Structures are given as structure tokens and as C-alpha cells.
Amino acid sequence: MKQYITLLFTLLGLNLLAQSSTISGTVKDGENGEDLFEALIIVKELSNTGAKTNAYGFYSLTLPNGTYTLIVRAPGYDHKEIEVELTSNKRMDVELFVPSAVKEIQEVEITATKENDNITKSGMAVTTLTPKDIETIPVIFGEKDIVKTLQLTPGVKAAGEGNAGFYVRGGGADQNLVLIDEAPVYNASHLLGFFSVFNSDAIKDVSLYKSGIPAEYGGRASSVMDVKMKEGNNKKFGVSGGLGLISSRLTVEGPIVKDKGSFIVSGRRSYLDLFLKASKDQDLKNTKLYFYDLNLKANYKITDRDRIFLSGYFGRDNLSFSDIFGFRWGNATGTLRWNRIINEKLFSNTSVIFSNFNYSFDIGADDEKFGVSASIQDWNVKQDFNYYANRNNSLKFGFNAIYHTFKPGELNSTVSAFNQLKVADQYALEFGVYAQNDQKIGDWFSIMYGIRYSGFNYMGKGTAYEYDENGVKTNETAYKDFESIKYHHFLEPRVSMSFILSEKNSIKLAYNRNSQFLHQLSNSTTSSPTDIWVPSTNNVKPQIADQIALGYYRNFVDNTYALTTEIYYKHLSNQIDYRNGANLFLNEEIEGGLVYGKGRTYGLEIQFEKRKGKFTGWISYTLARSLRQFDAINGGKEFSARQDRIHDIAIVAMYRVSKKIALSSNFIYYTGDAVTFPSGKYEVNGTIVPYYTERNGYRMPNYHRLDLGMTVYFKERPKFEHNLNISIYNVYARENAYTIRFEEDQDNPGKTKAIQTSLFRIVPSITYNFNIK
């Protein structure tokens, strides 16, 4: 036994002999007290030695006793050099400041030292954005949207024109784990997909993991998008906001007790329907078309070591047409979190999380009305530990358990022709246990390795159905409350390695396995809130993704330019599709209509970025395939997934002309989505029907557009700053195909014509933003 312990300690690089002490603490923004994530604490005297803050701004670094100069820095902040004499464990909280606008332009070169974190850190394929990064990038209707900016990075693709849904490395839109303050968001878009639910005024940062996904995350096959809300300014009150064409935003933040606690309330509401009020048409006048978001967060430091947070997100869409038709949907999430610094090496985060998504629509009024509603709801308990064993090893371990309640659909009606109908609720307990170590070995190698055990217990109360190979029900069994119907589980290894060739370049290699127990079924080609989330059951198999990725990273000219090249191969098991004629809507036996297959995606992603100076931006190119194979579809032959875009190019350029003016532009080009079109027609009982040859055998036309934007910063006063953002979406009015449908030619009966619908050509917009400090 003893030798194993010795071996373990040797492996972890623990040096039991030397006298060492730990310096730990937090890194915050000195202006507003916000925690800084991934701030670096670098030891000047020791090469390749340092620590990084976790999501709550905590760091811990164990060093041999001595005197050191620590450099504390975070992107976008002035760095600090602090001399410390380390003889015993020490607490050191650091505040960093954003350089003032004047200094910003001059000092760019100075802050450049050691900005090669992209080269040296062990994780790969992480894209982190802050709302500041995207401030000037032009977007449709001027609605700043962090998700749409992520879509401009390699390997991340928009689900469609102006759509906030996204595909990562050929995976489905439901394979992305979208978290806001740890709470999963089941439908992350507004207005049928045109806007994401993330109000950028309330967002601190967003990290997107495409491969080498850390073991702390589980439950989705393709990616993790981790959105963190701002904590609110704990130094002073502030009001900021913006007026846009589609919506307006207002944020209030301030201290609860100065330096101890703060709050933020941020709201956004669209007012498209206000324009409709001006209409003479009574029906249009009574049409509602709006969404709103409300982000709330408060935190309080109870002791030097304990801090509690309460955060919530509420968003709702309402689409109703006069009295005839109403459609409402939205997410609500809540997170209660307790951070505790147990000791200088051990950090704990405990959270209780709630998440709910529901939709309802009703048709008719008064005594002739019928409505449908459905929801998914989670209660989630999560415990994470960060253990900073020594300067070469930092461990993370923990668990979480989610109790899911699915309400697949219920029909209520006052019309006698419609029966009351309720598809039975379903229940499941999903949980994960994980451990992961981020280890440095020498100056040139670091490895992050971890394992996650994911389990999913599909349980009663409910009825489990069995089906034969043709999807015909053969048996049904009733289960009592909490009685297990089917238990699925997987061990998921996650590894990523960095070979640091020099300060300027590195090679990284990652492997991860992810399982997914929840699946979104969609019976249409457009994304919709009515897409159904279903659990893995005795019939529905869990999806599994295995991904291997290799990357080469190089920085040029003092880290001004960064080149990222990654290749990946991903194998997907138990992908879900539909049997011919499957009915997904209000169907108790929906599982009989599903078929299972496999998929593979692979690709090359290149991004060349200019990171500093007046002129910044990037060019990204993705060459990728996303293929599926189902025995029951397309005669068993492999076919393109809808999102199989072979070429995808995005160019983002931002130019700070002066203190007052910033210009920006985007150009996007991608191969049209794979679609199924008929190849002929024939007659059945006198009706003409289409004849299809292969699944997704055709392509939509290629997509491209150019957007331009300009931000004018007005003269800044000590207490007030404001700017005006003007943008034009799709400047050269490219008519990109949103849908193509076929219909009989009215002038020439018997002939069929193809009609293309395009949504946005030249959409100018203007947004005014202000900040009262």
C-alpha cells in the first residue's frame, strides 16, 4: 500500500521534503469587484510556474519558501507586479484595473508580455468571449449577441439565417450543453431562433468547449457553452442600457454592502409589436410579437472564506395573432451557490440549480378553444472541489445529480370534437461523478486528464412500452413511483495534452468521450420551441460521442498574431432519426417512430487572428464533413447531415480609427445545407406525389453576406459614457435561401416551380448605448 501512495505522490510531483508554503486568494476587477476568470499569477523567478484563477476568481499557488515577484495579469487589464516573501501560507487578494481609453492605444505593446496563454495552457479548442470583445461587431438589428459572434469562429455554425441556434463540429443543435450560471437552458433562442436568450449586458463571459471537454461537464455529446452572468458592481451603483430597433435594455447594479456584496438586475424587452399597434388592420393591431429577458443576480461575502450567490434568468416569448392564436414559451432558471475557501489549497462550490422550459399554444377563443402545453423541468444539486495540490497539479473533483421531469404534451379543449389528451409525464435522475487533474511535467509538457462517470436512471411513475423492429408496440409494463425502468451509464475518459515547443508554438492533442441522455426531436426543418425533449428510456438509446483532436498553435510578432490549426474526428453512436411517417406530436408511443444510426464528422479548422493594435480581427476557415448512416434510412447508405457544410469562412475585422470611432465588418460564406428534394413525381389515386431518391442528396444555394458596422463614442465624462452603434446587415443584398418549396404553377397547371424565400436583405440598424457610473 505504502509504495502505491509514494508512487501516487511521485506521479503528482509532490515534493514532500522541501519546505513550501501556499499563497492563495482572489483576483478581481478593481473598478467593479467582478471576479476575474482565468487571470494568471506568474512567478517571475521561476520559468513556466504560475496559477490561474477559477470561475470564481480564486487561485492557489504552492512554492518553496522564498522571495518572489508575482505578475498578476488578465486580458484587457493592466498587470501588477507584487513582491512577496513566502515563509508561511499567505492570503493575497489582488485587484486589477482596465487601462483608461487614452492609455489603451499607447500601451498595447507594453501589456503584450506573456500573452501566450493560448500556446501554453493545456486545454484545447476553448473559445472565450466577453461582451467587450463583441461590442463593435455588426449583428442583425443591432442586437449584440454573444452566440452569433461565436458562430464566426471555426467549427461553430449558425443553424440558419440570423439564427442563434448553432452546430459545433457537425453535431446536432441539441448536442450543445448551454449553461447560464450552471443552469442548463433548454431553448436558448427568442423569436423562433433569431435572437439568443443571452442579454450581453448581463453576461460576464462565455466559454465554448469544442473538444477536450473537461470532466466537470457532462450530458451533451458535442460541446459546452458556459455562460457566466456578471456579479454586479460591489463598489458603486451604476445604470447602463441601450435603445435599439428591436429591443431596449436596462441594467442596474450596485453594492449591497460595499466590497462585501453586490447585485445586478438586467432586463431587455423587444417592441416589434408596438409598430403593429400603429396598423389600421384590427387583427394586426391585436397581434403580439415580443420577448423579454430578466437577469437577476446577487452575491454576498459572509466571511473572508464564504460567499453566497443567488442568480436567476427569466425569459419569455409571446406570439399571438388577434384572438385566434397564441403561442408562448420561455425558460426560467435559478442558481443558489455557496463558495467556500476551505483552506489555502481547497476551494469548494456547492450549488442548487433549477431550470424550466415550457411552451404553450392555444387556438380559438372563449367557448371554442383548444390548447397544447409541454415542459421540461430540472432540479440539480452540484458539488465541485478545486484542490491545488502543488504548483504542478491542480485537481478538480465533484458530482452532480439532476432530477428531470418531462411533460411531453397535454391537449386541453373546450371543443367537443377534440378529446382531452395528456401524454404521461416522464421522470429521470441523471448524475455524474468526476475527477480531473491538470498537471505540468517539466517546462514543455502539460496534461489534463480526467474521468467522468455518467449515469441516467429512467424511472417511474410511468408505463414502459416495448416495440418490435417495425416500431409496432408489443408490450407495456407499468412502473411505480421512483421504480427504475432502465439504467444507462458510461465511463467517460477525457484527456488533453500540450507539447510546448517554444514560447511561440505548441502542439495539443485531446480525446474525449461524452454521453447524452436527453434528445431533442424536431418534426420540421426549422427550429421551433415545440421541438420535444425526450429522455433516454428502455427504447431510446443514449448518444455517445468520441472525439479526437490535434492542434498546432503559433503566435507571431510578440503575440500580436495567433494562428490556430486544429483537425478532429468525431464518431457519434445512437443518433436518432424518424421512421417514415413518424408522428412526434402528442404521441404516447413516440418511441416506436424512432430509428437509430451512427454518424461521423471530421474536419480542419484554421483561424488566423490579429489580437492587438488598432486593427484587430480574424479569418477563420473550416473544411468539414458531417455524415450519418441509418439502416432504416436511405437504403442504409451514408448521407450528409443537414449541417454538413463543407466550406465555412468567416472574416471579422475591427478597426479603431480614433478614440471616437470604431469600424467593423464581417464576411461570411458557407456551403448550402444538405436538403432532400424530390427527383420526380407520380400519381397515387389521382393525386400527384413527389418521388425522392436520396436523403439530403441536394444542397441549398451557398450562403454569403457582408455586414458593416460603426460605433461612435461620444466624449466621455467621469460619470457618464455613451455611444451610438450603426450597422448594416447583408450590405450587398444577397438573397440567401431561407427555404425552398415547390408548388404548382398557377399559370401553368401540372407544372411545378421552385420558390425560394429569403429573409434579410440590407437591414440597417441603430443602437444607442449609455452607462451612468
Add this chain to the structure above:
Amino acid sequence: MKTYSIFSLLLVFALLSCEKEIDVDLNDSNPKLVIEANYVANDSIVMVKVSKTGSYFDNYTTNPVNDAVITIRENNGTETIVPLSADGYYELANYIPTSGATYTIKVTHEGVDYSADSKLMPTLQFLPSTYVYQEESLFSDAGYWITYRFQDYSGVGNCYKLITTYGGERYDKFGEFSTGSDAYTDGNLIERPLIEAFQAGDTILLELQSINQRVYDYYSQLSSNTSSFTAAAGNPDYFWSNNALGYFSAYSYSTEEVIIVE
């Protein structure tokens, strides 16, 4: 889902969309054989229509096939030729049915055999229909609503298809309102409304075809696959061996005439 068209409408007016006719290059170089075969047991007649698919955009023409060799046999009995009777139509009269038998039609064309089976189900018999006058509502026009009625046989797995004839036209659809199965209503008295309002003096002829499960599935797949928003556009599962399109239904029927009296 019908709601999508309402969404689309809203989107169209709200979001500055535009539409135009475009050229789509569809691959229609390989026409496929289509076989529509019916054995109408009451009338002892076998009718087979053989054609090829046409180009998707062009005017539909039937592209009849006249050089097929067609036979029918009962269970594993002897084959009887179904001769060509008109352009693309093959017909055999006086072919006497056996209750509950399975029939096999084989079509040989250009050296390839296409065959399909179809089981004859017991005949569902109409019970007298009823009708009632309803005022105009959100869902319907004012007029007489007919409820057709029949008794389902327990434990048989009946399916049916309803054909209505009025105003001199025969409505032979395959959508969800005109076909049904007894998966949830086995052995029940079935009472269903016609999705159409009629006026006093109208004469409506109803034909209730007793079809088998496989034919019913074929019709439901065909109907869902022709919807323009389906995520899984495709042909119905092939009925014929060697993947010819179309179906083979051996069926019997009962009829009822409804005359609306004020």
C-alpha cells in the same frame, strides 16, 4: 403542423422577406416504375396501373408502361394473367375472392420481377349515417355535418379508407381524415364526422374500403411525406420487391348513400 404556416405568415410580414422563383437542378434522369394495383373483391376485378415517374418540374404525364407481364395468385395457388386493357392499364375481371386469402401480384418488366402481397380483410359494414346542422364556427362552415358509422371487428386489426362522391366528383384521398386503423378502437362502434359541411338536398355517396394494415401504413406515410415541412422527406416504405413505387391493395367495400333532408 398547420401552425407553421401561421408562423411563416407572421415572419413574412415582420421580417422583410422576399420570394422568387428559382431554378433547381433536380436529377430526374432515372425514371422509376410505379405500380398501383387494386383487387376489388366485391366486384371480382383486378386493376393494375403501371407507369414511370415523370420529371418533377414538367407537366405531369402518366408515362404508361404497356409491355409489363402481370399475374395474380391466391395464397399459393396458380398464377392468372392480368392482361393489358388500355394504355398503361391492366385488368382482369371475374376473379373470384376467397375470404381472408392473401393475394400476390407479380409484375415483370424489362427482365425484373416486382411482387407484392396483400391480405383480404373482412368487410366493414356501414351502419346508417346521421347528420346534424351546425352554425358557422371558427373551425367550420355552416351546414350539415355527416357522421358515418360502422362496427369494428374485435381482434382482427381492421383498417379502412373512406371515399366520398358528391357533385359528380369522387374524392379518393389518402390523408389522415380519410383513412383509419383500429389500433385504439378495436371492436368498437366507430362514429366519425366527415370533414366537410353539406347543404340540404345534397346527395353524398360513401364508400368504405376495408384495407389491411400495410396499405394503411403506406397511405399514412405517403400523406406525412408530402407535407412541405417534414424533417424526414422520403418515399413510403417500398411495397413492391425490387423497389418499385406504388402499392397493392386487396380490399372489399360497403357503400352508403346519404341524402340531406332539411
